[in-house]
Structures are given as C-alpha cells and as structure tokens.
Amino acid sequence: MRFGLSSEQETFRDQLRRLLNERSPLERVREVAAGGSGYDERLWTGLAEIGAMGVLVPEEYGGLGMGAFDAGLVLEELGRFTAPAPYLGTAFVAPLVLSESGSNMLAAEWLPRIAGGEARIGLALAEAVGARAGAGVRNEHGRLSGTALMALEAGTADAFITAAGGELWLVRSESAGLTCTAMTSIDRTRALAELRFDGVEAEPLAGGKALTRRALDLARVALAADTVGAADAMFEQATAYSKQRVQFERVIGSFQGVKHALADMATALEPARALTWYALHMQTEMPGSTEAHRLACHAKAHLAEVGRMVARGATEVHGGMGFTDDLGLHFWFKRIGLDRQLLGSPEQIRAEAAAAMAA
Amino acid sequence: MRFGLSSEQETFRDQLRRLLNERSPLERVREVAAGGSGYDERLWTGLAEIGAMGVLVPEEYGGLGMGAFDAGLVLEELGRFTAPAPYLGTAFVAPLVLSESGSNMLAAEWLPRIAGGEARIGLALAEAVGARAGAGVRNEHGRLSGTALMALEAGTADAFITAAGGELWLVRSESAGLTCTAMTSIDRTRALAELRFDGVEAEPLAGGKALTRRALDLARVALAADTVGAADAMFEQATAYSKQRVQFERVIGSFQGVKHALADMATALEPARALTWYALHMQTEMPGSTEAHRLACHAKAHLAEVGRMVARGATEVHGGMGFTDDLGLHFWFKRIGLDRQLLGSPEQIRAEAAAAMAA
C-alpha cells in the first residue's frame, strides 16, 4: 500500500518540473498570456516529448495507458507554473471520454494524435451544469444549434467535446455553421470561448447522461488538481517571502499574525491535496462509480474554497508587493479564481453531492 | 439626533447594573440555575421597583409607556449578568402583544400586574417557526389541543402566549387540560417546558398572522439583545484575563494570536450591537412594519453568528480556565448557545428575510 507517489512517479514529476522551469518560467507565461491563446507550442511539444500527453491514452493508440493520478501530476505541475497548456481537455478528459464512448473510429482517429501532441480538444460543458444568459445547445436530428458559453481550452482546439440534449458530441472546429468567439477572462493562461452552433454536424458519443457526468467528474477533478498546484505555489512563495521581508526590525514570518495565517493555509492545503489525489485515483480505479463521482464533487468544491482562501491569504502576506503586476503573484491568484468558477460553484456541486447522499 | 443612550437611559442602565451587581452576582446565578426555575424572586422584585417591568406597559395601565430600545437596555443587562428573569416574555413581548391585540379586557387584567411585577407570561411560539418532532397546537372551536415544545420562560409563568392555527392565544397556566413539563437545556438560567394541550380553553388575541409575526419579531430581537449583553460580558472577561495571565514570561494579551482574536471579536461585536439597537428601536418606532421585521430578522440571525464566535473565542482566550465550571464563564457560553437556537436558526431566519427581499 502506498498513498502517494511511486518512485517512477517522482521521477516523472521531477522531469515535468525541469521542463516547466525551462519552458514556462513566469516571463514566458506573461508573454503567452498577453496573446490569449492559452497555448505555447514549445511547452506543448515538450510535454509530448516526455510522454505527458499520452498518460491516459491506451497503449494500443500509442499512449501509456496509465491512471488518472499520473495525469493529475501533470495537472498539478501545470497549475504550479500557471502554464498555458490545454492539457485538461485534450489529455485528461478527451482520452477517457473518447475511449469510453465505444466509438473505435473516433478513438483511432484522435487518440494517437493526442498522444503525439498533434491534436487539441476543448470542452463545451458549461450548459450541462447550468445554462447562463439563455445559452444552451439543442440537438436537432444530429445537428446542433444554439450557444455554448465558456468553452474551455478553446484557443487552438481542433475539436470540442460538447454537451447537448443530455449527451456528448464531438464537434470539429472547422465545421460549417460553427462560430468561435474568444471570451476574455481574468486568467489569460487559459482560452475561453463562446461557441455558436447553427445546424452544425456533430458526431455523437455513445454513453448518454452517464458519459456527460463522467466528463464533468473528470474536468472537475482536473480543475481541483490545477488548484492544488497553483495554491501550493502561492503558499510557498508567501512562506519564502515571510522569511525575507523585514518590517519593524523583524522578518514578518516571526509575527504570529503572519505565522498563523501561513499555518492556517498549510492546514487547509495539506489535507485538501490528499483529497484531490484520492479523487484523481478513483477516476480510473472505479471509473464512473458513485464513489468516483462523489470524490470528484468534493475535490472540486473543497479546492474552490481552499484555493480562494490561500489565494487571498498568500497575497496578503506579500503586502503591497502581492498586489503589483510586477511580482506576478496574480497569475496564480487569477488561475485559482478561474478554476473556482468553472463547471459549477462550490454550492452547486455540494448540492449534487448531497442529493446523492440524502437518498 | 442621537444614536445611542440619552442621559436618562444611561442613568437607568447604571441603576440596572447596580441592581444586578447586588442581586445577581455569579454565585447567585449559580444557585438559581441549580433550581432550574429561571426565576429569582429578589431580583424580580428589584426590577419591578426600579420600573423595569413597566417600560413597555402603557401609562394608563401603570407602566412607563417607553420604547423597545429602553426595554432592550434591560435585556442587554440581563444578558450581561446571565440573570435568571423571565423578562423577555413578560415585560417585552407580552405588553406589546396584549396592547396590540385590541382586547381591553385582557390588557386591563394583565398589564398592571406585569408592571407591578406580579405576573409572569411565557411564550409558546416555537411551532410558528417550524414544528419539530411532530409537535404543533390545533385550534378546535376555541379550545387548543396538541403539543408545544420549548415554551420559553415557562418556570413560573401565570399564562402563556401560544401560537396555534396561525394565531395567538392567551392560555392560563392553571387551565384544565394543560400539562407543563420542564425541559432541561444547557442554559439553566431560563426555564423551558413542553406544554401539552388537551382541549384547553384559551383566549384568542385578535391580530391573526400579523400579530404572530409581530410576537416573533419582538422575541427575536429580544434574544439578540440578550446575546449582545452576554457576548459583551464574555469579551470583556477575556480581554481582562489576557492582561493578567502570563505564559512564556509575557501577558498573553501581548501575543498577536490572542490580540488578533480579541480584535476580531471587537470588530464583530461593536457593529452587531448597533444593529441590535436599531432593530430594537424600530419595534416601537414603526411597529409591525416590513422594516421592523427585516431588522428583527437580521439582528437575531447576525447575533446568533457573532454570539457563537465570541462565545467560542472568549472561552479559548481563557485556556483551560475557560473550560472549568469554577470560573463560571460557561453560564454566558450556554446562554448565548440557547439564544442562538431559539425561534429559528440563523439560516431559517435569513431565508425569511431573503424571501421578502427577492420579491
């Protein structure tokens, strides 16, 4: 029994960190964010080279056929570096959803390209959680019409996994009748878009509501993993800063006010990380189970709260510096802020979990 | 304009404090609490002597005909001393509800006796907020049947104001068919009881649902005022203790951990007091208005939260001492705990306030 990383996983994580340190330092994140595509070619290629793109792709399609916990390591590290890479949709949700949809044709077409870093897949799932501002996509005899807002990782996507009429569909970006308009958010490291469908041809993914829930579970636990990494990075920066910054002739980390704020962050973050790890693990250990669903709900909702608390607290420990653009702490702050809002508020997700438990 | 006490009110409050200091010190509270009647003859007489019982009784019935804010001063001081006195039902809710019920007969019978400290009136309103454990009282042609739980200030009550069938009734304690069984709570300074009605004769109080809501508003804002006093007392004891208790060669009040906890309590408590004062004021300034109702809801719900936070925090500042029976801090802790639970949880009351606002 081991709850944690194996030595192979530790090696893999070290490899990821080296790559990210080299290809996604803050100055590079800044450049890519200014563009707003949420995508960095050099980083993407690097991820493919170390095998990160194929973690969840079955071996028969050129991947590694590993578990969600392994892919979660990638997500956590991407969050730690606020790296612009549409990994969540492409390499975390898509391989499992496409494999499980039972369409060998789609799997054969996309999975090898995903593993090779040649394809990118966005997620248009927001309306499956709750349609805002009158949005929503209808299925009319296999053609989709309507609007999907906040489509995730949309910047350079070749296709979208789209929720419509209680089911999932694969929609290719170049399809006739599809318009993709970028939506600007606080977090410029991820590309969001409004998709307008006007009788767009789409390929159905067999699996009905269960597959839709599955896709949401995966995306939510992935967002939780991203938040773990990002919050950890902010917490570590705040801790380090508190040991260097002097006020009133003392390093500020010697004041109980600061000390206790950091202790509270650690106390929230450590168990939250374990919760997320287990939730990740369950996504491939007991895929689609009630238990996996429940854990995904808890991980997403809990990390939304812990993330907000750490983001605020770590900024505050930095004092005025934390508020400047120059320090760049706000890249993490905003990434955590985005993760929180996507695919269901904590309250909404807890209501889902409660409904299952109250029965 | 003056938001606060007039010099007459300050004098009155000083008088109250002298009385309570003399007749309701902790050792006396302890004795009375052991009995569980929630009533102390000597204190009650004293309150009547200084005119506290008649604050809300109209002058024509031998009272002072003053405002709810004046009576709120008494409630706040009773909370400050965790004094066992069924003032809330008898001298705060009853005079206004009986006056407003339009029954001159009842008013003429009860109000002079209330002002003189000769009568006590309990409140059986819990089921108007939400019936627990299958309780509830029915009106069958002017006779009441069923169960009322958690009747407040029941120990020595001569009569109860009882909610049944959406209306209020006055039920005399000696009525045939009425059984009163004490219910033991954490707070032994107030007497609670289960009332069983078996075709009990009752006098209707004209006013329908509006009067029921009015009675609830009054009782709730009174509980908030009680909490203000009790929380203030705990906070003051914690502050004083933090200046005397030495650990690690320092008074503990010099540690930021303790200092900030006390500052947080002060920051919660000061504005909460102002909110309660205004809510009290509105009960006689605009009686029965939407505004008065809204303020009563906010005062009760907010003080429930602030009270819990201060009760916990002040106990913690006292360390192990706060946990002992000997120090007696728990009398306030329990009083605040009782105030919180009575007549609607914070969530329930906020939902009431929200329903009014959402319209």
Place this chain on the structure above:
Amino acid sequence: MDLSLDQRYLDFRDEVRSFIAANRGHAPPAVTFRDRVKPGPAEFAWQARLIEAGYAARTIPREYGGFGAEPDMLEQSIIAEEFSAAGVQGGLQGIGIIMLVPTLLEVGTPEQKARYIPKAITGEEWWCQGYSEPGSGSDLASLRTRGVLEGDEWVINGQKIWTSGAHYAQMMFCLVRTEPDAPKHRGISYLLIPMNTPGVTVSPLKTMTGRSEFNQVFFDDVRIPATNIVAGRGEGWKVANVTLKHERGGLGDPAKSIARFEGLLKLMKRETVDGSRAIDDPLLADRLMQLEAKVLALKFNNMRVLTADLEGNDPGLARLVTKYYGTVLNHEIDALAIDAMGELGVLYEDGEYLRDEGAWQAWYMHDLGLIIGGGSTNIQRNIIAERGLDLPREPKAVIPPQGMGGGTASGGRG
C-alpha cells in the same frame, strides 16, 4: 435613541435636495471603476458650484476660498446622504482636500494656508501623498527617502510607491527622513514637493487589476525651498498622525458598502441559471442576507460614531473597527457577486457577456489591495487591540532574515 432631526436639519435636507434637483444637469457623469482618471474641467466647474452652495469645502474659512460654515457633522452627513441617494457626484475627493487641507489648517503657517488651501479645494492644484516606500509597508516609520538641508534648499533622494494620482498631481506632501541620527519616529519631516521639480520621475505601477491605479515616484537630487516644510524638522510623524486623523469617509465608509450591496442585489435579481434567478437560490440568498446584516451593522455603527462626534465624545472601538470591517465586507460583497455570476463571473475587460463592465472582478482585486494597502489586517487588528482594548504593544525584537532557528517547539502541551 432619538433618530429624529431638528427642524433646522430637516430644512437643510430640503435645501440640499432642491439644490441637487436644480443643478444635477451640471454634475459630471458618474464614475465607474474603469475611469479612475484625472478630474477635468467638468469636475472643477462642478466643484466651484458646490463650494459656492456650501456642499464642498463647507467648513474651510472664506479667506481660503471655502464656504466658511461652522463644522457640523450632521450637515456633512446629510450632504453625503443626499448626493449618494440621488446618484449625483458630490465634491472632489482628492487626497489634498481630504488630508492635506485639514492638516495645514491645524499646523500650517499662515503663508502655507494662503498659498496652498485655495488651490487645493478647487482642484486647480492637485495633490498626491508620498508616504509608503517599497521597504516600508506596514512599518511606515522605517522609511528611507532622505532630505538634506543645503543652504535654503532641501535636497531629496529616494523613492515612494503606491502614489495615486502622482502622474497628474502638481504637488506632493511627503514624509522624508531629514534627521538620520534621531530615533526612527523623530527623524522624519513633512515636506511639500512641486511635482515639476527637476529630478522627480513618476512611473506608473501596474497592479494585478491590469491597470495602473498607482505610481512609483523617484527623487534624484530634488531641490525644494527650505520653507516647504510643515511644522518643524523631525515633526513629520506627528504631522502625519494629524493627517491620518482626517482620513474619514474613505476606507470603511458605509455609503460605499451600501452602494456596493445595492449593486449586488440588482445583479442577483438579474442573473439566471437555467432560467432561475440567482436571488432565488437558497445558498446565494443566504450569503446575501449575511452580507446585508453586516452592511446594516456598519451603517448603524457609523451612526454611533457620528453621534459621539456630534457630542464631542470618543467613539472608541466603534470607530477603530470601521476600516477593517468595511474593507473586508466590501471584498466579501465582490466575492458573492462573482459567485452569483457563476462561470461568467470570471469575465474581464470586454465582451458581450461581461457584466457591469467587469467592475466586480476589478473590485475584488482592488479591495484586496485596500485591505493590504491601508494597513494590512494584521496592522488593523493591532491598532484595535492596542488603542481600543489597551493591550500591550508588540515587544521589540530584532530578527534578521538570515540565520533562522526552528526545529523545536515554541511551547509545550499540557
């Protein structure tokens, strides 16, 4: 408890209302978060009109261009309420007007009053504040910008940060270390620096909001007349505390929280999920009500403070907690607005689905800046505990960044 007003004040309220009704056409448009920019001719003209009517610079003596009324907190409060209720901008809120002018009135020389006050209140001469430095945030008195008296000139070198409006201000009131050998708090002087003096460089400071609400200001052998000092050498800390006393109505102002809350309420009645309004969601409604209770508590707390002021009493804790309570509350209001918008709550800058011009995200970040910037919550809590509760001050101790201990417990358990 007597919340009624004398006839005199009722009349005054009517007078203010009439003025607003008759003159609102001249008021500059309402300011949104996006355009925190330099006031222009429209604002100056409006300010002149308000001063003439007595609704700005009300208590500034006539000889300095003010309206010359006796101080009356209740009048001030009525003016603020009525302008706010009408949604019409009141008088200019520059830091020169709020902080410098009352300070000069209290401790300035006759020459300084005559020279600076009239231009400050009209907005003709705009002021910025030079207090914070990169190395001294919460520990303001550790500031290092230094001034040396050379003949009849101060020569100033150093750097200030968090300076709002420095890019268009004509003047700065500034804390400068002029007595390097004196104890920390006694080595500081309060100097008045024309921003066009050679050697002053202003550079915008971009913040997490993506905007430049603040600046950095660099001093490189900046020479100003020796007379540009308020009070004596080394008395700057005392003067700054006089100034701080006047910093009212800004941070922790209930009117701001009330307006913010009303915006939130509107938003929650408007935004829908699957066709159902945010305000009808029990959990969001519960949070809304929690915040309303706090907004009301702050409002009534402020009435207690106002009452104490009117009667010349010290409102004590009720005043001390206001800033901490108000800034944290505003941040909570922003957070709920973002949550009520759900996914759309992250939108920013532009686009069809952006609500309220992205103000809520901007405020969420900016208010965090204010929580930090006006003295962090830790400093605020120290102030409440030390001044309000008379708890002992933090003991002096020197702990440098290097050579940290650690590894053993600070305390036992029992």
Place this chain on the structure above:
Amino acid sequence: MDLSLDQRYLDFRDEVRSFIAANRGHAPPAVTFRDRVKPGPAEFAWQARLIEAGYAARTIPREYGGFGAEPDMLEQSIIAEEFSAAGVQGGLQGIGIIMLVPTLLEVGTPEQKARYIPKAITGEEWWCQGYSEPGSGSDLASLRTRGVLEGDEWVINGQKIWTSGAHYAQMMFCLVRTEPDAPKHRGISYLLIPMNTPGVTVSPLKTMTGRSEFNQVFFDDVRIPATNIVAGRGEGWKVANVTLKHERGGLGDPAKSIARFEGLLKLMKRETVDGSRAIDDPLLADRLMQLEAKVLALKFNNMRVLTADLEGNDPGLARLVTKYYGTVLNHEIDALAIDAMGELGVLYEDGEYLRDEGAWQAWYMHDLGLIIGGGSTNIQRNIIAERGLDLPREPKAVIPPQGMGGGTASGGRG
C-alpha cells in the same frame, strides 16, 4: 498511488474479522459520552483476550506481557479499522498504555520495564498523567511543582490540573521541577508517583459540561523512592517529548471524525421540521457536505502519514496539521448537529426529546476543551509554522501583567 494490499494483509484483515465475529459477545458495551468512567472487570477481561489474540499490546515484547509482534503500521491500521467498522471496542486506550509504556520501552531501565509495563497493558495498574498546572497551560515548561531529593526519597509539593482518571488511577507519571537553578527546560524530572502515597489528594474538577472529566491533584510532602525517576535528573522535558511523540490516534484521529460524521448524517436523516428532514434543507445539506469533504480530506491525509511511516519517511506538514485540523473539524460537526436539531439542539441531561443522550452538546463543549487543552489553536499554529515551515520562533520578551503601555499606534499606514 497504490492502495491495494498484499495478500498477507488481506489475510490478516480476514483474520481480524473472524476474531471479531467469534468474540464480539465478550466485548464490553460501547461507551457513550455519558459514561467516561473507570474501566472495570469486563474491560480487563476483554483486554486480556485481545492481547492474547494480538489485537492489543501487539508490539509489546512477550517478556512484558505483550503479544510480541514486529511493529507494522498497516496491521495496526487494519485492526483499528475493523474494530471501528464492526462497532466493537478495541483495546484499552488509557494514557498509561498509549504514552507511558512506549516511553519506558525507549528510555526506561530494565527494572522499570519489568515492574510497570505488564500491569499497565492489562489495565491492572491504571496510570494518569501529571503535566499541566494551573499556572502553566500552553507554557508547560514553566511548571512549578517541585521535588527535592532527601536521602533516598523525592519529596514533592505542588499541584497538577486536567488529570483525567486521577481518581481511580494507581500511578501517575509526572513532571516535577527538581533543579530550580537550571534553565527552565532543564530543571524538570520525570517521576513515577503511586497515587496512594500519603500527601496525594485528588479532587474532581467540574467543567462546563457539568461533569468531572478531569481532576486536580495536590501534593503535600509526598515521598516516593529516589529510583522512581525515568532517565536522569533534569531530563524530564526530553522524556516528555519522547512521550508526546507516541501520542497518536487520539486527537485528530480521522476514525473519530468519521464516526462523528456518521452520527451526524443519521441525525440529519432523522430530524424533521414541519415534516421535512434536516438533510433535505439546502443550507444544512451544504454545511454537511463541506464537513464531509473535510472528513475525507483528513482521512486521506492520514493515509499519506501512514504511508510515510511505513516507508520510514517524515510526513512533515501532513502530520503536524492533523491535531489542529481534526479537533476543529470535530467541533464543527458538533455545531452542525446542534443546528440541525434546531431548538431541540439545546436540550441536555434528560427528557423525552433529548437526542443521542445529549452527546452533541457535551461534545460541542468537550471538543472545545480539547482544542484548548491539547495546546490551544495558537500553540498548534506556532508548532505548524515553526516546525513545519521553519519560521522563526517567537522572540523572548518579558511583559508582566502590570504597567501596560498602550495608547499609541504600533505601526503607521501608507
């Protein structure tokens, strides 16, 4: 991440289950909050049976009456899980077994081991702990109970507080100041005191729960043999830290939080308002789910700690945060249970409408006591920050109760 178990452990789990199924008839009844009383013959007999089977005193050497197995965290964890899941009481959890025995095994003399361990693990000789004193709560090392060596006897005078079980314990392990001239932490010795020694007086300490979960113990010229010392003179603080290391599975134990949460869940499915279940109330359900996430987080965090232990690694923060997290969480669970009962949540002691024997109110208070008692949240946060994050320790300073300053600000604002 490999949560599967070797066949060996699967077999072991089966073995434990079989044992429980076959023997549960002998187990003493489950303990509720009301009866925190002295274990009696039923408990001792059950303990003997458990030791024999290897489910209590598992790793204690056979020569001292234990089962003599090699330490294996996973086995320990399986035993705890299975007994908890079956709702059957496991081995005795007295402080002698949990804290004294491992300490003696590590630093005791052969004679001490032989004399004390066998009787401690059977429960025949019950122990209590003499650490806290009225004047030394969080600052344990400031304790003042003093011991003087006179001939071949220690003469002890002073007072202890918060001593669970002192009224029926036969022995106490106790921290006593024996070297008054040594620095604070080096002046303490770890002594073993028979409770029936003349001069020992135990008096029950009533707490806010209305019960006497704790005692005060007074020492008045108490004479014990000079050999009743563990390790050397002045080494008591070090020995106590050895002991503290073994204080596991108590405070912050996930099994406790899980059991508490399950009780809450049952309660919320049972309690109704106007006929509707508490769990169907969106706001109560939301709080329930927030707590479930925390309970799960604590559970998985503990699996990380267990993994680290198994592999001989230091789990670092994951272990340090457990006590603070767990005790606060339990208190939050109690609070929600009280709220879910609404008005009935205040009932206590007796009566028809009392739920779960009033345990929730008792726990709500008792858990607050544990939050305070095992090192307040401030001490816990210091430990996390200083040991876990390597932040500098609190600087030394002496601030006596009298002569407080105050009145001026501790810091400026910028």
